[in-house]
Amino acid sequence: MSSFTDKGKIWYNGIFVDWKDAKVHVLSHGLHYGSGVFEGIRCYSTDNGSFIFRLKEHVDRLYSSASAYRMEIPYTKEEIGEAIKETVRENRLDACYIRPLAFFGYHHLGLDPTGCPVDCVIAAWHWNAYLGKEAAEGGIRCAFSQWRRIDPATLPVTIKAAGHYLNSILASLDAKGRGFDEAILLDTKGYVAEGPGENIFAVKDGTIYTPEAESSILPGITRASIIELARDIGYKVVEKQMTKEELLSADEAFFTGTAAEMAPIREIDDVLIGEGKKGKVTRVLQKKFFDTLNAREKKYMKWLELV
Ligand SMILES: Cc1ncc(COP(=O)(O)O)c(C=O)c1O
Incomplete structure (x- = not known):
């Protein structure tokens, strides 16, 4: 770093x-x-x-x-x-x-x-993509953390408060200490929540899934943007509780976040996700997203503020 x-x-x-x-x-x-x-x-x-x-x-x-x-x-x-x-x-x-x-x-x-x-x-x-430039192409290896994501009954999980990030720090230390690129946290009920600083998506049979905004996640601004872009392209996006098994058996998975941008997940706990490389839907969405960020998408210029 x-x-x-x-x-x-x-x-x-x-x-x-x-x-x-x-x-x-x-x-x-x-x-x-x-x-x-x-x-x-x-x-x-x-x-x-x-x-x-x-x-x-x-x-x-x-x-x-x-x-x-x-x-x-x-x-x-x-x-x-x-x-x-x-x-x-x-x-x-x-x-x-x-x-x-x-x-x-x-x-x-x-x-x-x-x-x-x-x-x-x-x-x-200057801060390049948080998970490294190669992550956007080759994808990353993740591990389910032993630490559960903070619970809405304990802290207001939908906001960005400094102290909340001790939970993210523990999850990162855990995953990186075991040789993985990033952690995935489950919520206290055992459903998939998110990364330490990223939201998570899975793709199965062409449909895109992500944990619902009401679960223990920080509802990211990148997450909302990706959902809107995906729906505009014509993909079905379903926000719902996601089990570990659903994520592990997905065809594709990826993280989104301001720091991480959009990073494909190629492996979780040594299990390959789909073919273990950036999938087709991820590729399409990532291109749309990067085109948007680079002011090449007229429709989404509403999201860009000139410095
Ligand atoms: C815990 C957590 N989840 C998700 C995200 C992604 O949110 P955003 O896309 O708004 O950066 C972040 C980053 O802010 C985060 O810290």
């Missing part, structure tokens, strides 16, 4: 500071309890300029995440959206990954964060 270069500017509570100066107090609430909310957003360099994919949806989700923890972001959605674009411009980036974060800051360490300031940060940097 590539590390930071320490160059560039970070938007920090409304002003740009040097990368190395974007610091927090060690007694910040968010650092101790994971009481922060964040987004992962991508900007793509295309023949027609640099575009941010589904900026509005990402900003909306950031605010939903904040409200689940009664966090009041001291900026409007419009201001944060503009600051995100400004961060890309300020750093002279074309294609990049963008990370807005809002967290309870330095004031006290009681669990109730009321009274802590809400600090806001936006950083942007």
Whole structure:
């Protein structure tokens, strides 16, 4: 995994500071309890300029995440959206990954964060597809994790809060420690949920399946985009509970997510999925998706925001 270069500017509570100066107090609430909310957003360099994919949806989700923890972001959605674009411009980036974060800051360490300031940060940097460039073509090897995905009865699973990601970290460590590329988490009932930072899809007899939004998943913005693209192409997409066996006996499987983009899954726990390579439906969808991201699909220009 590539590390930071320490160059560039970070938007920090409304002003740009040097990368190395974007610091927090060690007694910040968010650092101790994971009481922060964040987004992962991508900007793509295309023949027609640099575009941010589904900026509005990402900003909306950031605010939903904040409200689940009664966090009041001291900026409007419009201001944060503009600051995100400004961060890309300020750093002279074309294609990049963008990370807005809002967290309870330095004031006290009681669990109730009321009274802590809400600090806001936006950083942007070059970050290639999270699972590696080869993953998009050759696919990845996954393992069912021994860790179950966080449950809606325990945490608001549909939002992106920093502390929730301890569950993802454990699953990643588990799968990678056993030599796999990525984990797949089941929910507490034993149904397939998702990856540590990706939604999952399976294809069987030409129909596309994905765990329903009401299950223990983060309903991804990429997931929603892929479902819309697939339906527009003419595929049947079914959102439903998925058993391990259904996933293992699928003809094709793939992950979606902002960081991972779209990655075929070729193996799970050493069982080949379909022919153990990128399948036909995955190929069609991936092309449509990448064409969309690269501003080659007029119909979906509505999802791209010029920087
Ligand atoms: C747990 C989890 N599931 C799924 C996703 C995919 O969501 P999106 O497509 O909005 O990036 C992410 C990434 O944000 C995630 O962290």
